[in-house]
Amino acid sequence: MASIQRRDNGKWRARYRDDASKEHARHFERKVDAQRWLDEVTAQIVTGAYADPKAGRATFDAWFREWSSRQVWAAMTEVQADLVRRSLTFGDVPLAQLRESHLQLWVKQMQARGLAPNTINTRVMTVKAALKAAVRDRRLVSDPSLGVVLPRRANRAKAMEVATTEQVGRLLAATTPEMRAYIGLCAFAGLRLGEASAIQVVDVDFLRRRMEVERQIQKRRGGPPEVKPPKYESSRTVYVPDELLSMLAQHIEAGWSSAEGWLFPGVTGRPLSPSTVDHWWRRTAASAGVQGVTIHSLRHHFASGLIADGCDVVTVQRALGHKSPSVTLNTYSHLWPTAEDRTRVASGRLAAAALGLHVADSPRTEEVN
Structure with a gap:
């Protein structure tokens, strides 16, 4: 609803009501200017481009x-x-x-x-x-x-710091015995820092060789860390290699888990806080002589290993607990073989097979001659 009225002082008052029935009005010296303003507002409302001037x-x-x-x-x-x-x-x-x-x-x-x-x-x-x-x-x-x-x-391939096998080995050797399994969870199961800190003994199924990731430790501003669901609701089942199972079994047998079942408890018996883990990590990395590698680099190490072994996008996504395959591709697309790589490998196999046959036939060819 819109209208134009002449005021006693000779000015023209244009007014309209928006979708919320709120009235807006302006005064003009000329009626043509008032009409132009109403036309502009009406066009904005019709096209969906209208914005409440007072809200701005x-x-x-x-x-x-x-x-x-x-x-x-x-x-x-x-x-x-x-x-x-x-x-x-x-x-x-x-x-x-x-x-x-x-x-x-x-x-x-x-x-x-x-x-x-x-x-x-x-x-x-x-x-x-x-x-x-x-x-x-x-x-x-x-x-x-x-x-x-x-x-x-920066280029994703250059910006991403993927921990190498040698670096993981040096970190395992440099850390304290009660934290070796922590490195294992990140490097060989792809857990995030908060997820590794929140693992409990009951989460590890040694018989079926798998582990449930159902919670994480998260920093809270102005208060102690909280136990929360995993990031982006990425609860998942991780299929654990025998080597990591052995590390976890040794960790539990040594009595390093808490009475409440937390695998990596702090002095209070509660899970290690992110700040405590960060302090331990910096000390361990320095002792191992490893620079530029974060705990998250261990997760990249796990992902790169799956990709190098031929795992498809969905398999890697589920193992890492990503929200969707597109997240996995956006993060690790540069690690997957390109079409050129596959072409080169396939043609190399053809060449190797043909050259191998040629070498094998060479002695018989000489005998015939």
Whole structure:
């Protein structure tokens, strides 16, 4: 509903009601200007491009707080999102006044501070999600982040640090006896740090040679670590090799598990906290003389071994507990053989077979001659 009326002072008052029956009005010197404004608003409403002008007065920080409070996030994701919010240079800018230049300056400042391209990309993606939600909620007409240029990420093959077999061996030799099985769970079963810390004795089925991953230890801001379901609901069954089963059996027999059944308890009997594990890892890596390798590099070691042994994408996805095969491919696609690699191997087999026959026939050929 829209209308134009002439006021006693001679000005023209244009008004309309939006989808929420909220009235909006503006005054103009000329009737033609009032009609033009109403036509523009009507076109925006019809095409779905309308945004409440009053809603755009709220600052981006206020909107981000409102939007993030509705998100179903894990505890650490909430912590990371709040870190992004506090790092913004345009938090006090009203939504309707937010421009691409605000975001591009923020990116430039993060680069100047030496943040890694992956970190910058992740932070910007969080802000983009909030802006897209503002457009869907009709707080914004358009997304001002669409043209923002992000720093180029390093090549995945170069950026990913995959622990080598030699490095894993050195780490196993350097660590304390009660933590050897921890390295084994990460390197030979592909468990994440939090998942390895949350394994209990009852999770290991020695008879069927498998292990259930049903929980993880997760940091909580301002409080002790929590026992939570695995990341992205990635509860799974891991099929354990005999070598790892032996490590786990020795660990349990040595009495290193707690009375409550946790395989890797801290001094309180509860599972090791992520900060405690991180401290142990840095000390172990230094003792082993291994640089640039994180605990997550052991998980990459496991994944690369499965791929090298010919496992398909779905098999690797299930073993790692990824949300979907596309996540696995996005992470490890560079480790799978390419079509060129397969062609080269196949043609090599043909050549080897033919050359082998030629060598075998050579003596008989000489005898005939």
